[in-house]
Amino acid sequence: MAGRRGDTRERIQRVALELFVEQGYEKTSLREIAERLGVTKAALYYHFRTKEDIVHSLVADLSAALDELLEWAGERPRAREEVLRRFAALVDQRFGPVMEFVQQNMPAMRELGLKHTLGEKLAELFQLICADDEDPATQLRARLALVALILGANPMFSSGRVAPPPRDVALEVALELAVPRRSGGSAT
Amino acid sequence: MAGRRGDTRERIQRVALELFVEQGYEKTSLREIAERLGVTKAALYYHFRTKEDIVHSLVADLSAALDELLEWAGERPRAREEVLRRFAALVDQRFGPVMEFVQQNMPAMRELGLKHTLGEKLAELFQLICADDEDPATQLRARLALVALILGANPMFSSGRVAPPPRDVALEVALELAVPRRSGGSAT
DNA sequence: GTCTATAAGTGGATAGAC
């Protein structure tokens, strides 16, 4: 770790996300973020106008990635399986911590208007893997497919003695939930 | 202990839970609770020693109900279906708001030591419907069965355009996930 | 049981020097 100055903005984002996940958004003060970074509060305000702006910048990346996936899928109506695969990849590889933060701090997301935004995108994603006119049980299974993929980031179901499911297992179960098997269907 | 000290204590609990669900735990001040109740902050402190005590009293009821279910099930190793039914009844009938509060305010639960407590009970419940030595996919399906039942209380998956599943559908899907079908499965 | 008044502290945010 040499003196890498110039990337302070990204360092703030990284440390803030760390603390938000550890302690929650409300309990994390700008003083703590500044301390862990080795700067003062005032320095933070040079890079971000408000505390809320830090969160916005964090979620914007996730939001953009979801938009990209939605756009990609919009042109390929039959790519249900691949949509799930790519969603799983997003959650596992780059946005795991952000997803965890979002899920664990819903009241803050709501107040910042981010719950609605992300909720809409999730709803669109849901519609891609399950038609509106499917029966309720099929719709619920499709929703659970998405839950299976983000369960590792869910606080209630990946804590204590219960470990998060391995990636490949999550994907396998998600596929069987969202892609109803046909009698000669392709297996994974 | 027994005996009636007026219903103010219960009114505080009710209003506090209301506001905690609306705004989140951290954003809800004792002043707001007092105002909505038509009393002053100081009156609150007559009934509860701290803000945290209010939460403890709220979660204690849920905790006791889960203990009761666990005890009941402990004596009936084969009652997997009935366990799920009773869990669903708890979530739907009496503890829906508390469950929502708990799920939406994980950082607060963690800080109050309640996340661990509830997590342990959930883990025990999980073990009741799925043996430890089952394969990972079966375990994940069992976990999703529980998720299906509390999805109505989950902020990420019951918002905006996506309505919570009807409870009978949730139970149906939960049963098919946690209780592997034998030949000729029964519908509804 | 409920009130008024206040203590004691923390938070986010700003101004202006360097």
Add this chain to the structure above:
DNA sequence: GTCTATCCACTTATAGAC
């Protein structure tokens, strides 16, 4: 870009009157 110093709204919690 980062600092020191400060402001002020608001919080939990307590003391003591009625």
